[in-house]
Amino acid sequence: MPKLSTSLAGAMILCCLNAPAHAAEGGIDPADTGFMMVATALVLMMTLPGLALFYAGMVRKKSLLAVMAQSVAATAVVSILWFGFGYSLAFSGDGAMIGDLARVFARGVGLATTTPTAATIPELLFMAYQMTFAVITCALVGGAVADRMNFSAFLVFCVVWLFLVYVPSAHWVWGGGFLAKWGVLDFAGGTVVHINAGVAGLVAAVMLGKRMGFGRENLAPYDLSLAVVGTGLLWVGWFGFNGGSALSASSRAVFAIVSTHLSACAGAIAWTALEWLHRGKPSVLGMISGAIAGLGMITPASGYVEPWAGLVIGLVGGLLCYWFCTWLKLKLAYDDSLDVFGVHGVGGLVGTTLVGVFASSSVTGDAAQAGLIEGGLHLLGVQLAGVAVVTAWCVVGTWVALKAAALVAPLRVGPDQEREGLDLSLHGETIHA
Numbered sequence: 001m002p003k004l005s006t007s008l009a010g011a012m013i014l015c016c017l018n019a020p021a022h023a024a025e026g027g028i029d030p031a032d033t034g035f036m037m038v039a040t041a042l043v044l045m046m047t048l049p050g051l052a053l054f055y056a057g058m059v060r061k062k063s064l065l066a067v068m069a070q071s072v073a074a075t076a077v078v079s080i081l082w083f084g085f086g087y088s089l090a091f092s093g094d095g096a097m098i099g100d101l102a103r104v105f106a107r108g109v110g111l112a113t114t115t116p117t118a119a120t121i122p123e124l125l126f127m128a129y130q131m132t133f134a135v136i137t138c139a140l141v142g143g144a145v146a147d148r149m150n151f152s153a154f155l156v157f158c159v160v161w162l163f164l165v166y167v168p169s170a171h172w173v174w175g176g177g178f179l180a181k182w183g184v185l186d187f188a189g190g191t192v193v194h195i196n197a198g199v200a201g202l203v204a205a206v207m208l209g210k211r212m213g214f215g216r217e218n219l220a221p222y223d224l225s226l227a228v229v230g231t232g233l234l235w236v237g238w239f240g241f242n243g244g245s246a247l248s249a250s251s252r253a254v255f256a257i258v259s260t261h262l263s264a265c266a267g268a269i270a271w272t273a274l275e276w277l278h279r280g281k282p283s284v285l286g287m288i289s290g291a292i293a294g295l296g297m298i299t300p301a302s303g304y305v306e307p308w309a310g311l312v313i314g315l316v317g318g319l320l321c322y323w324f325c326t327w328l329k330l331k332l333a334y335d336d337s338l339d340v341f342g343v344h345g346v347g348g349l350v351g352t353t354l355v356g357v358f359a360s361s362s363v364t365g366d367a368a369q370a371g372l373i374e375g376g377l378h379l380l381g382v383q384l385a386g387v388a389v390v391t392a393w394c395v396v397g398t399w400v401a402l403k404a405a406a407l408v409a410p411l412r413v414g415p416d417q418e419r420e421g422l423d424l425s426l427h428g429e430t431i432h433a
Helices: 002-018 030-056 061-091 125-143 149-176 177-180 190-208 224-246 251-279 284-298 307-332 341-356 378-408 414-421 422-427
Strands: none
Touching: 030 125, 030 224, 061 125, 061 149, 061 177, 061 414, 061 422, 125 149, 125 190, 125 341, 149 177, 149 190, 149 378, 149 414, 149 422, 177 378, 190 341, 190 378, 224 251, 251 284, 284 307, 284 341, 284 414, 307 341, 341 378
């Protein structure tokens, strides 16, 4: 009898070990679901508190709370709008330009509902993950107009811009729209997030004009220690941003995470080395700016390239963004307060293009998605076309969104409010430390 019991127990264990992994509900995989829940939390952390601290540390003391308020407001407003209408318009239906309203307020989404794009996780989780991308994209734009944009106008801008720019481009690239059909590759948001945020920031900075005292007064950051903490949170959160875009706990997610980390390291080293040679001292601001440049540059390519390419792309990001933010920006004489275009915009434009150079068929699993280093010229042309379309649409859409916001509230605060600082004049609060 003991022998029979032992044999039966062994047989049960063997069956469990050899049983295929399957979902508790439908085709949902518990491991993928757990991984994506963590990734969703990490990407939300990028906005709150990551971006809030990063931006707060780089503005003047009198506007520190104001830039944090933009991140908080973007999180709240965009999340509700995305749940209500944004997700449905971006990811349901098969229209070339825009989706449909089949998933308004998560209509028809059940416990076991999945999507063809994310077949092993609940659709509601996929919706929430994409929500965090929309949130941080809108919040990023605020950095370009720090110290001078009216909070009321920013709120209206976020609402209009989300539906006019972000949602359509998300559908084109990730929701089965025409850019996806062209074959444009954007693993985690080079076009949808970084080009859109950077270009919108540039347009907004030009339309609002320069800060009072720009080029004459000391506009140095108030507390870079906050920005360093914010950088750390963004860096770690980016593992969810890029790794989570694999939409499964898979080898591709690991490739994306490793490439992301290496690119951030290379970007920090490249920016610091160039600054050290140029200015004689390596600054903390330069180190964290280079890391963010590397992270932005690798985003569209992270799940399509070998890890060594992440190093190369990060080096390009650090060097190019340093040149743009410290030399070309001064020549062009525009006031992008926190270099949203110089880091995110340039990172998105160049990084998306570099997918067409470094994409590896051994990682993508598709010979048609081979980059220039493997002899594939077609993909580079497709990537350039995608960059041009998203950029052009963002320029026009951002202009319209800002004009619409101006009909509700002045885009820029008054001179007295700007002198006093946005914390006190707009929010009735101030930092006492």
